[in-house]
Amino acid sequence: MRPFRAGDMGLIASRQAALYDEGYDWGSKLEALILEITANFLRDFRPDREQCWVAERDGLMLGSVFLVRESEDTARLRLLYVEPQARGMGVGAALVRECTDFARGAGYRRIALWTHSVLESARRLYAAEGYRIVATEMQDKFGKPEQSEHWLLEL
Numbered sequence: 001m002r003p004f005r006a007g008d009m010g011l012i013a014s015r016q017a018a019l020y021d022e023g024y025d026w027g028s029k030l031e032a033l034i035l036e037i038t039a040n041f042l043r044d045f046r047p048d049r050e051q052c053w054v055a056e057r058d059g060l061m062l063g064s065v066f067l068v069r070e071s072e073d074t075a076r077l078r079l080l081y082v083e084p085q086a087r088g089m090g091v092g093a094a095l096v097r098e099c100t101d102f103a104r105g106a107g108y109r110r111i112a113l114w115t116h117s118v119l120e121s122a123r124r125l126y127a128a129e130g131y132r133i134v135a136t137e138m139q140d141k142f143g144k145p146e147q148s149e150h151w152l153l154e155l
Contacts, residue, residue: 001098004052004064009038012054012064016081024118026142033141037078041066049075049106053098055082055091062086065095067102070112075103077113080122092125100129103155110154117147126151 017031041052049069055062063082070076077099082092103111113131115122131151139148 001053001055001094004054008052008054008061008064009042011061012052012079012081013038015061015083016079019081019084020142024142025144030142034079037066041068051098051102053095055086055095057086062089063091063095065099067099067111073109075099075106075108075111077111080125082121087121092121093128096125096129100153100155108155110152112153113151115149115151117149123149126153129153 013031013034016034017028020026020030041050046069050067052064052066054064061083063080063086065080066078068076068078077096080092080095082095099111111131113126115126117123117136131153133149134152135150137148138145140146
């Protein structure tokens, strides 16, 4: 596990866009959102309040996650992903735990996140960490109707 470095954002955006298109047919609309998130992260990065971690083995990226400032009291977990060959190895849980530990150390009172009900593995990780669903809604931002979920972890 390491903090991000130069060049990681492009790799993260490319890999996530490809995986979500292959798995869910979410296409260019999701890719545009991922690129906006990564660009905003780099442009507005506050190292005392935000971070991106990359899980890596032998120089290969296995997954990543972002924690960004939403407000003085609330952080947002964003863009969690784990490469297919690394799933079931605890990588996702370690990335989510890294966010929780950092948020506590940075003085946040809660972490929010937005996900979709079809992302069952991620949802299990969030529930295991103590997050709870606070709202659901149908949306079609990625070209087809999906149930999205808003989760919250009180620290």
